[in-house]
Amino acid sequence: MEGASFLARTLGLAPRFDVMATLAKGPVCYTKLLGKRIYFVNDAEYVKRILLDNVANYPKSATYRNNLRPFLGDGLLISEGDFWKRQRRLAQPAFHLRRLKALAAAMADAAVRMAAGWQHGRVTDVMIEMNAVTMEIVARTLFGADVSGNIGEVGEAMTVLQEETGRVGFTAFFDLPEFLTRPRGRRFGDAVATLDRIVNRIVAERRASGETRDDLLSMLLEARDEETGEGMTDKQLRDELVTLFLAGHETTAIALTWTFHLLGQNPRAEALLQAEVDEVLGERDAPSFEDLERLPYARMVAEEAMRLYPPAYVFSRRAAGDDQLGPYRMPAGAHIVISPYALHRRPDYWPEPDAFWPERFAPGARTDRPKLAYLPFGGGARICIGNSFAMMEHAIVLAAAVRHWQLESIPGRDVKTEPRITLRPRGGLPMRVMRRAAG
Numbered sequence: 001m002e003g004a005s006f007l008a009r010t011l012g013l014a015p016r017f018d019v020m021a022t023l024a025k026g027p028v029c030y031t032k033l034l035g036k037r038i039y040f041v042n043d044a045e046y047v048k049r050i051l052l053d054n055v056a057n058y059p060k061s062a063t064y065r066n067n068l069r070p071f072l073g074d075g076l077l078i079s080e081g082d083f084w085k086r087q088r089r090l091a092q093p094a095f096h097l098r099r100l101k102a103l104a105a106a107m108a109d110a111a112v113r114m115a116a117g118w119q120h121g122r123v124t125d126v127m128i129e130m131n132a133v134t135m136e137i138v139a140r141t142l143f144g145a146d147v148s149g150n151i152g153e154v155g156e157a158m159t160v161l162q163e164e165t166g167r168v169g170f171t172a173f174f175d176l177p178e179f180l181t182r183p184r185g186r187r188f189g190d191a192v193a194t195l196d197r198i199v200n201r202i203v204a205e206r207r208a209s210g211e212t213r214d215d216l217l218s219m220l221l222e223a224r225d226e227e228t229g230e231g232m233t234d235k236q237l238r239d240e241l242v243t244l245f246l247a248g249h250e251t252t253a254i255a256l257t258w259t260f261h262l263l264g265q266n267p268r269a270e271a272l273l274q275a276e277v278d279e280v281l282g283e284r285d286a287p288s289f290e291d292l293e294r295l296p297y298a299r300m301v302a303e304e305a306m307r308l309y310p311p312a313y314v315f316s317r318r319a320a321g322d323d324q325l326g327p328y329r330m331p332a333g334a335h336i337v338i339s340p341y342a343l344h345r346r347p348d349y350w351p352e353p354d355a356f357w358p359e360r361f362a363p364g365a366r367t368d369r370p371k372l373a374y375l376p377f378g379g380g381a382r383i384c385i386g387n388s389f390a391m392m393e394h395a396i397v398l399a400a401a402v403r404h405w406q407l408e409s410i411p412g413r414d415v416k417t418e419p420r421i422t423l424r425p426r427g428g429l430p431m432r433v434m435r436r437a438a439g
Contacts, residue, residue, distance in 0.1 A: 044370035051380030075243030094219035104289035111400035138248035264409035
């Protein structure tokens with residue numbers, strides 16, 4: 001995608017990522033790209049107008065859909081309008097906290113086995129480790145045991161799809177011509193075919209068996225529209241399952257990776273987390289679902305890590321009709337970019353915004369901040385349906401790792417961001433694994 005790479009360089013995105021924060025210094029800024037104005041909105045009240053108060057006027061951008069639809073189909077991440085509303089109604093019950101409780105044991109089992117494979121003193125790439133464990137977790141919680149024999153194939157296919165769609169990088173969120181953003185090629189097509197073959201087989205076998213299990217596939221198969229009584233077609237199931245597979249492992253893996261990086265840079269916060277985990281777990285290696293409420297600092301650490309490095313660091317919308325954001329006119333057709341990364345670093349919302357302070361999210365902490373000043377999972381009606389799943393997974397994996405291990409930063413290594421579809425550490429995140437004396 002040389003065209004997209006050239007566009008990224010012209011925007012200054014190749015050498016430095018802080019261009020986003022620079023462009024969004026004011027509440028509304030704009031730049032021109034291929035003759036089009038792109039508006040950067042960096043005010044929580046204006047974001048509320050876009051995502052909540054006048055949401056019907058701001059559908060997702062065509063570029064984003066063109067980039068991801070070839071393998072996600074019309075899942076919740078991509079679909080719009082009445083179709084999206086129906087799919088959301090169908091899928092929502094599967095993500096109620098009482099339903100997620102049944103999935104916690106599978107998460108804990110995978111996390112414990114991950115930590116058991118670590119070796120004292122060895123340098124490991126945390127990004128690879130987190131990708132592996134979250135992929136196993138999402139496979140088991142989505143499909144139960146049905147995917148166990150295909151997890152390697154699925155993992156390879158998903159890696160290819162992430163790489164091919166991620167080549168566009170930050171420019172995937174701009175209103176660019178389709179030929180610059182739509183992934184193509186035999187490698188991409190083969191990966192989609194592999195994923196389709198495995199997912200469609202599992203759905204067909206589960207439908208034929210009529211069996212009900214404690215996994216998300218069974219919950220989605222049982223789902224019925226309250227208005228029509230209809231369930232999902234095989235195509236709809238395929239699209240939602242693939243969407244959940246992607247969203248359920250990549251973003252959580254990235255969030256965990258940045259969390260370990262920040263803990264390695266902040267020994268005080270790391271010690272507080274270790275003390276909490278030791279007290280709650282005792283002799284156990286991972287938390288149960290019931291333990292999660294007793295791990296408030298672990299949640300604060302996760303929330304602060306996602307403030308500084310939100311995996312979904314930017315998203316875009318298009319103005320269907322004229323609108324007004326305070327004194328700023330948004331003309332019909334305007335392309336609008338919103339960056340949680342930039343919002344999360346506004347000093348009037350977040351004092352000392354570059355500092356890692358989990359206490360910002362302590363119970364009873366500052367409450368006068370605008371609600372949409374923090375949106376690691378998006379906001380409004382389209383807030384990520386799996387946010388509770390992701391937070392539970394993050395807490396369980398983090399606690400299981402911290403229980404016996406401490407991950408140390410590599411001296412002299414400058415960790416930089418790599419803005420693709422998600423915000424990753426460039427070149428992965430090597431850290432040294434050290435067994436804790438207390439563990």
